Amino acid sequence: MGRRVLVLVAWVVVAGLVGCGGRVVVPVEGVAAPVGQGGGGSGGVNRPEHLDKPYVIVVSFDGFRADYMDRVETPNFRRVAERGVRADGLIPVFPSKTYPNHYSIATGMYPEEHGIVDNNFYDPVFRETFRYRDSTISWDGRWYGGEPIWVTAERQGMVTGALHWVGVRAGAGGVRPSLPVDYGKRYSFANRVREALAWLNLPPERRPHLIMLYISPVDAAGHEHGPNSSEVAAAVQRVDRYLGQLLDGIEALPIADKVNLILVSDHGMAEVVPERAEFLEDFVSLRGVRMVNAGPYTNLWVGDSARADSIRDRLNAGLRHARAYRRYEIPERFRYRGNDRVGDILVLAEPGHQVVRRRSSQPRKGGAHGYDPASPEMHGLFLAMGPAFKEGARVPTFENVHIYPLLAEILGLKPNPKASGRLAKVRPLLRSKR
Numbered sequence: 001m002g003r004r005v006l007v008l009v010a011w012v013v014v015a016g017l018v019g020c021g022g023r024v025v026v027p028v029e030g031v032a033a034p035v036g037q038g039g040g041g042s043g044g045v046n047r048p049e050h051l052d053k054p055y056v057i058v059v060s061f062d063g064f065r066a067d068y069m070d071r072v073e074t075p076n077f078r079r080v081a082e083r084g085v086r087a088d089g090l091i092p093v094f095p096s097k098t099y100p101n102h103y104s105i106a107t108g109m110y111p112e113e114h115g116i117v118d119n120n121f122y123d124p125v126f127r128e129t130f131r132y133r134d135s136t137i138s139w140d141g142r143w144y145g146g147e148p149i150w151v152t153a154e155r156q157g158m159v160t161g162a163l164h165w166v167g168v169r170a171g172a173g174g175v176r177p178s179l180p181v182d183y184g185k186r187y188s189f190a191n192r193v194r195e196a197l198a199w200l201n202l203p204p205e206r207r208p209h210l211i212m213l214y215i216s217p218v219d220a221a222g223h224e225h226g227p228n229s230s231e232v233a234a235a236v237q238r239v240d241r242y243l244g245q246l247l248d249g250i251e252a253l254p255i256a257d258k259v260n261l262i263l264v265s266d267h268g269m270a271e272v273v274p275e276r277a278e279f280l281e282d283f284v285s286l287r288g289v290r291m292v293n294a295g296p297y298t299n300l301w302v303g304d305s306a307r308a309d310s311i312r313d314r315l316n317a318g319l320r321h322a323r324a325y326r327r328y329e330i331p332e333r334f335r336y337r338g339n340d341r342v343g344d345i346l347v348l349a350e351p352g353h354q355v356v357r358r359r360s361s362q363p364r365k366g367g368a369h370g371y372d373p374a375s376p377e378m379h380g381l382f383l384a385m386g387p388a389f390k391e392g393a394r395v396p397t398f399e400n401v402h403i404y405p406l407l408a409e410i411l412g413l414k415p416n417p418k419a420s421g422r423l424a425k426v427r428p429l430l431r432s433k434r
Contacts, residue, residue, distance in 0.1 A: 063219025084385025108404025108421030260386030299343030
């Protein structure tokens, strides 16, 4: 089946997407020079036709569940909602994890299309496992496909900047943002806000029209303490203060009336306890089976079709709060089964439950995500304000893949025609053009 791709831009040149036996292959040709020294981007200078275009700042608050705003005092998030547009929620792609969702927001593609199918996953062609915490792997451009929005912009001569967004070092499309800061570099959240504002004070020819910014305290608190904890409430208020600094800084800019701000999150969070875990080896032997991830779901690589059928059947006969699917049986709405980086079997738990390999394993306590994107507990945040957006509007939930064409529309860019996101799905957010 089809395959490949991921996140936000950096060093390795990726040649293009080539179909090969139903599989998308991303050949690596070499190492790209930084923008400004070649590399196919803007060269750090806006083309003349972009100088009068608007500016967009996209801020991702990792793990910020859609309902946190209604449970915690957040004057600055509410400030954005009152001046702009709020969605009831933002629906993540499956799995509702950080890497696939940030890359889907950036590319307008589903994981089966761009190839970042999880935070950690096995590639049967490379015969290697992608691990997001291993920079020697996650910064390797051969894993990534698709065209992130900053690549779209840079290729069309528009300067962009990225502060700690997933995949900045990966080189997707062979073009990095003109002003990147590495995702893995230790860099305080307050400094990220100051850096973004400093970029917007650059001369017009060097000023980025798109800035991608990532902030993570809410997700960390949710995992450690659970979504209903006082620690999450404190983290929400902490990032609200960062947002306030950003809003005040934007208002002080000479170009304030041209700046659009979009606030998103990659997923929500569900409460989990070890007592709700089910152990796969209580029902079937997994000897010789590769298992990547545990918790809300897991992928199993079996290698033998008949044995995979048997394992699926025995798991479904025993599991009470989870279901096992062969890859071709995964619900179509997940847009997940068309990539051979997905295992022979997907085991998906109900929200709040977990699947782990054996009883000696340690199920998570606190919070987890990765469940069915249809679950409201997995829905993220979407707020937007600025000259492009309606004022004081509330819209229904929508899928995060539609953010890519929204950004292209605001910035006056020609979007990647291979993207699955559709502008029609988010046009109600925008002011009518006169």
